[in-house]
Amino acid sequence: MGDMTLRLGTLEIATPVVLAPMAGITNAAYRRLCAEQGAGLYVCEMITSRGLVEGDQHTKDMLVFDELETVRSVQLYGTDPVYVGKATEILCAEYGVAHIDLNFGCPVPKVTRKGGGGALPWKRNLLGEILRHAVAAAEPYGIPVTMKTRKGIDADHLTYLDAGRIAEESGAAAIALHGRTVSQAYSGVADWDAIAELKASVTSIPVLGNGDIWEAADALRMVEQTGVDGVVVGRGCLGRPWLFRDLAAAFAGETVATLPTLGEVATMMRRHAELLCQHMGEERGCKEFRKHVSWYLKGFSAGGAMRRDLGLVKTLADLDELLADLDPDEAFPVSELGAPRGRQGSPRDKVVLPEGWLDDTDGIGCVIAEDTVSGG
Structure with a gap:
């Protein structure tokens, strides 16, 4: 595979594999367990900007790291550029993080109802504003800011190609795409063609692919099919932390499939x-x-x-x-090999959005109430 070091700004990750943040799962203990298996980047559960800025105790409790966690990575959620900027600064200054990922992919109705997560990229200008505030706040610390998103709200409202362009223009260090729309949630099959299309159109920063990586071989196939610079693994590692060992081996050109007794x-x-x-x-x-x-x-x-x-x-x-x-x-x-794990659920007929959300793609100055509750 040649050199598959993943470079996010100044951060170098030896194996191009990222553990996706999962609410209630990717706490310090689980991140440590996965890190013991293989190299990569292991992201803390989603933190809300507002909760962090307002000093919410539950949010602080989630920002716990294992003493062996040398590269601290946090996913931040927010809908207000100023709050996201302030939260980014707090993470850099007080928590010593090495990487911040912005969540624009969450399909949960309580998030999309407020215009957050996977709904937000519909508002192109707001997306750019949030990214620019986060990047500006992280810049003095030399910390890369990346974003994760989905294909769009549904098949008729796709946003991923615009999101890629905006990520590049705003100074993001990488963009990750989950090959599903918000309305698909975790159902159906991830669209790797969309990931390939994003990779082809984004030329200045790495593109990461997410969706349906159940075995190490799937990760290699995704890289081969789409040209992505790295993979993001979520549900595939549930109950199988050794998947990271397999992934590290696969990217190093060794054929390994761990089949533990x-x-x-x-x-x-x-x-x-x-x-x-x-x-x-x-x-x-x-x-x-x-x-x-x-x-x-x-x-x-x-x-x-x-x-x-x-x-x-x-x-x-x-x-x-x-x-x-x-x-x-x-x-x-x-x-069980190659079989989906974790939640699958069924597609949603209608994504819950704020009233009039789809009317325009601007979003600057629109007031979005944001929850202070971290963890999705």
Whole structure:
């Protein structure tokens, strides 16, 4: 594949793989777990600009980093250029971040209802203003600002090519495209042709592709088909942090597909729970771990009672006892390879938008109320 170092401004990432921020999932413990597997960039859960600027405690609690996290990366959400600029400065000055990603792709109705996330790029001028404020605030610190977006609101309201041009003009260090519209949410198949089209039209900054990377081979295929400079992986790594090991190997030209036995998966589950407990305390850590159980065990023969008990685990001692009952030699269920993971949901007939949102593509001076709640 030649040299696949990903360069975002002054930041160099040895393997061109980014862990997508996922609400409630990509906390410090999970980022550490994934980073232990392979090189790349691991992004913190989405933080709202407003929550950060107003000193919201929940937002501060989410901005926790592992001591081994040398490259801190945060995704910022915002709809007001001034707030986004202030939040960017706080992240650079007080949190020592090395990379800020702006979220213009979130499909959640409570976000699009306010004109945020995947709805925002429809307002071309507002998008440019937000990017320029963030870039200007990060510039004195030498911190790259990137953006992530979707194809558009729906098939009739596409925004990604304009977004690419605006990203270049505004000084963004890269643009990532999820090959779905907001109305598709996580359903259907990601459109890699759109990613290729964006890559062809954006010539001065890296373009990253996102959508339907379930195995390392998919990442190589995306690079080959679209020419992207790197990949963003979200749901594909749920219950499979070793996907990052496979990706690092694949980009280094080695053929590896990790097929762990159930015993090895149990060891990974234990490590994940342990890291969560280190960061959050045992009670909350175990509670947080529960949501990952079904992803780790997907396709294995572990019975309903076992899954139920693991889903109610309260202490690491309980977890150890339960994991000891799994058959350590059971082979990885190859039927799960290449299969979608995490939420899929169904397409939405209508994306919830502010009244009159589609009437014009300007958006400067339009008042958008922004939530202070971080984490999506």
